[in-house]
Amino acid sequence: MKKNRISGLLFLLVILAVIGYSGHEMVNQGKDEDYISVSVVVNDSSNVRWDAFRSGLEQGAEDNHVHLNLVSTGTFQNAQEEHTIVKRELDGEADGVIVELYSSEADVVLPTESAKPVVLVGTGIETDRLFTSVMTDHGKLGKSLADAVIQGKAVKVGILSGNQSQLGMRQRLKSVKDKLEEAGIEISWILSEKELDKKMRNVEYFAEHPVDTVISLDNDDTEKAVDIILNDDRISWKLYGEGRSEKLIYYLDKGTIQELAIPNEYYMGYQSIVLAAQNIRYYTDKTEQAEVEFYMVSKDNLYDEETSRILFPAVR
Structure with missing residues (x-):
C-alpha cells in the first residue's frame, strides 16, 4: 500500500510538472x-x-x-x-x-x-x-533659420546646404534663399556637404570669401562650421544652423552658435x-x-523647461 501511495504521488508530481511546463511554453510562445x-x-x-x-x-x-x-x-x-x-x-x-x-x-x-x-x-x-x-x-525650418538671420542684421551670408540629394535639404535651401532674397540680403556662396569637405582642405578659401553670417542646414555641416570658426582666427561668423548633438549644444551655450533649429x-x-x-x-x-515639430533654441532659452524636454527627453 505504501509503495502504491508513493508511486501515485510521484506520478501526480510528473503530471503537474508536465502541465506547468506546457503552460509556461504556451504563455511564452504567445509572447514571442x-x-x-x-x-x-x-x-x-x-x-x-x-x-x-x-x-x-x-x-x-x-x-x-x-x-x-x-x-x-x-x-x-x-x-x-x-x-x-x-x-x-x-x-x-x-x-x-x-x-x-x-x-x-x-x-x-x-x-x-x-x-x-x-x-x-x-x-x-x-x-x-x-x-x-x-x-x-523642411520648408518651415529653412524659413525659421532665415528669419533668425534677418533679425540678426546679416549683410552677407554663406549657406552650407547639406546633402542636396535629399528632398528635405533641397526644400530647406529653397526656403532660405527665397526669404533672404526677399529681404535683400546678399548670398555670397552656397556649399553642399561634399563641396564643403573640399573647401575645408583649402585653409584660405573662407578667409578669401568672407561673410558675416553662415546658415547650416544639417547637424554635420553645423559641426564643421564650428570647427572652421575655432581653427581660424580670421573667421568670425555668426552661425545659425540645424542640429542637436552635444557638441552643438555646448557651443550654443558658449556663444559660438547664435541659434539652432532643433527637431524633436x-x-x-x-x-x-x-x-x-x-x-x-x-x-x-x-x-x-x-x-x-522643431524648436528655435538660443543661449537665452537653452535652459527653459520646454527646451530641456526636447533636448533631454525622459525615458521610462
Whole structure:
C-alpha cells in the first residue's frame, strides 16, 4: 500500500510538472508571437547625433512589443550602399524597415518588390505620399533659420546646404534663399556637404570669401562650421544652423552658435515605431504623414523647461 501511495504521488508530481511546463511554453510562445521585428537604417548609426532618435525608438519598441534592430552603418558614400542594406533587411527576418534616405530617388533606394512596410524618417522623396513618413516640415525650418538671420542684421551670408540629394535639404535651401532674397540680403556662396569637405582642405578659401553670417542646414555641416570658426582666427561668423548633438549644444551655450533649429527627434523615433507596428500588424497599405515639430533654441532659452524636454527627453 505504501509503495502504491508513493508511486501515485510521484506520478501526480510528473503530471503537474508536465502541465506547468506546457503552460509556461504556451504563455511564452504567445509572447514571442506577439512581438514583431523592425530594422532601422540611418546614415552613420553610431553617431551621438542620433541619441534622442534612438531613445524614442527604444521607448516605442517597448510600448509596442517590437524587437528593434538598429542596423550598424558607417557614413554612406552613395545611395547604392544604403540600398544594399535596406534590401538585405527587407529580404531577411525583419517585418518592416524604418529608413532615413541618403537620396530622394525612391527607385534607387527602396526595393519596390518588397511587400513589407517601409517608414521614411527625416527626409522625403518626390512621391512621399506613397510611403508612411515621419519628418519635419523642411520648408518651415529653412524659413525659421532665415528669419533668425534677418533679425540678426546679416549683410552677407554663406549657406552650407547639406546633402542636396535629399528632398528635405533641397526644400530647406529653397526656403532660405527665397526669404533672404526677399529681404535683400546678399548670398555670397552656397556649399553642399561634399563641396564643403573640399573647401575645408583649402585653409584660405573662407578667409578669401568672407561673410558675416553662415546658415547650416544639417547637424554635420553645423559641426564643421564650428570647427572652421575655432581653427581660424580670421573667421568670425555668426552661425545659425540645424542640429542637436552635444557638441552643438555646448557651443550654443558658449556663444559660438547664435541659434539652432532643433527637431524633436525623440518623437520622430517613437512615432516611426508606432506607425511601422500598425502597418505590420494590420497588414495595411494605408500611408500616413506625421509632422515632427522643431524648436528655435538660443543661449537665452537653452535652459527653459520646454527646451530641456526636447533636448533631454525622459525615458521610462
